[in-house]
Amino acid sequence: MTVQRIPIIIDTDPGIDDAVAIGVALHHEELEVKLISTVAGNVDVDKTTNNALKLVQFFDKFTPVARGASKPLCTEYEDSSRIHGESGMDGYEFPEAKAAIHQEHAVNAIRQLLMNSEEKVTLVPIGPLTNIALLLSLYPECYFRIERIVLMGGSANGGNHTQTAEYNIFADPEAAKIVFSSGLDVTMVGLDVTSKATLTPDNVIAIRDQNETGKMMYSLFQHYRGGSLKTGLKMHDLCAIAYLVKPELFTTKKCFVDVETAGAYTRGTTIVDQKNRYQQPPNTTVCLDIDVEAFRMWAVKCLAAAR
Numbered sequence: 001m002t003v004q005r006i007p008i009i010i011d012t013d014p015g016i017d018d019a020v021a022i023g024v025a026l027h028h029e030e031l032e033v034k035l036i037s038t039v040a041g042n043v044d045v046d047k048t049t050n051n052a053l054k055l056v057q058f059f060d061k062f063t064p065v066a067r068g069a070s071k072p073l074c075t076e077y078e079d080s081s082r083i084h085g086e087s088g089m090d091g092y093e094f095p096e097a098k099a100a101i102h103q104e105h106a107v108n109a110i111r112q113l114l115m116n117s118e119e120k121v122t123l124v125p126i127g128p129l130t131n132i133a134l135l136l137s138l139y140p141e142c143y144f145r146i147e148r149i150v151l152m153g154g155s156a157n158g159g160n161h162t163q164t165a166e167y168n169i170f171a172d173p174e175a176a177k178i179v180f181s182s183g184l185d186v187t188m189v190g191l192d193v194t195s196k197a198t199l200t201p202d203n204v205i206a207i208r209d210q211n212e213t214g215k216m217m218y219s220l221f222q223h224y225r226g227g228s229l230k231t232g233l234k235m236h237d238l239c240a241i242a243y244l245v246k247p248e249l250f251t252t253k254k255c256f257v258d259v260e261t262a263g264a265y266t267r268g269t270t271i272v273d274q275k276n277r278y279q280q281p282p283n284t285t286v287c288l289d290i291d292v293e294a295f296r297m298w299a300v301k302c303l304a305a306a307r
């Protein structure tokens with residue numbers, strides 16, 4: 001029986017948890033990764049682009065990679081290499097990437113793909129939303145070619161970059177505001193949920209021992225500061241991929257979501273109006289919980305399908 005594959009574009013800032021999400025997506029039978037677009041985030045855009053090329057090469061795929069925004073819409077770029085290491089994927093010596101990047105800027109590459117695609121495409125941002133905001137602002141004709149946006153970012157309760165703001169949204173709050181207010185079908189897989197989605201030490205050993213991909217990821221995990229090998233490694237970005245193919249793992253609620261862009265202490269915070277206090281029409285499907293054990297089993301199984 002042929003499986004109907006979901007066409008997706010992954011917009012990413014690899015990033016060790018991005019690498020896991022990309023690895024699973026590139027091997028999942030229900031997904032067709034049409035393009036990987038990169039953005040400045042965990043590390044600068046040259047590094048995130050180089051990392052994406054290295055991952056595609058490692059997995060023996062031919063997925064195009066397009067280089068995107070080098071800074072947020074309204075502020076200067078701030079490095080975040082403390083979480084993922086200087087290169088953004090410290091811990092494993094990938095061979096130099098041989099493939100050339102897409103000749104177009106990521107925003108133009110996404111537009112070209114959307115306008116030439118016979119079917120609508122799902123956007124899966126797992127880094128700051130700069131490229132997506134630029135696409136929606138420069139090319140409104142793309143709206144009708146986008147199936148939905150399933151993003152890792154924001155939080156219904158507590159932040160990681162500040163007390164209240166999650167990194168991907170904090171990195172470019174103005175971009176995030178454009179995405180959440182776009183009127184498109186947006187799903188937010190937020191930090192309060194993704195922080196529960198950890199790989200246990202036993203999961204990590206099982207992944208390490210299954211194949212070359214597992215060995216590579218185990219090496220990266222030694223340098224990943226999203227949780228720890230002892231307490232569990234937070235698979236933030238993998239949750240966005242999980243939502244696409246196993247939405248039943250998640251508890252969700254349609255809510256009005258907006259982004260604070262001005263607060264001295266709260267800039268980058270996602271306001272998730274679960275009680276409809278602002279009397280605004282809901283604009284986002286917000287993930288509020290996850291079946292952690294089922295997620296772990298799914299993640300280990302998916303990574304077994306890689307090389």
Ligand code: RIB
Nearest residue numbers: 015017018126167168236
């Ligand atoms: O807050 C978690 C997010 O920030 C993840 O996408 C991680 O890769 C970092 O970019």
Ligand code: CA
Nearest residue numbers: 015018126127
């Ligand atoms: Ca990321």
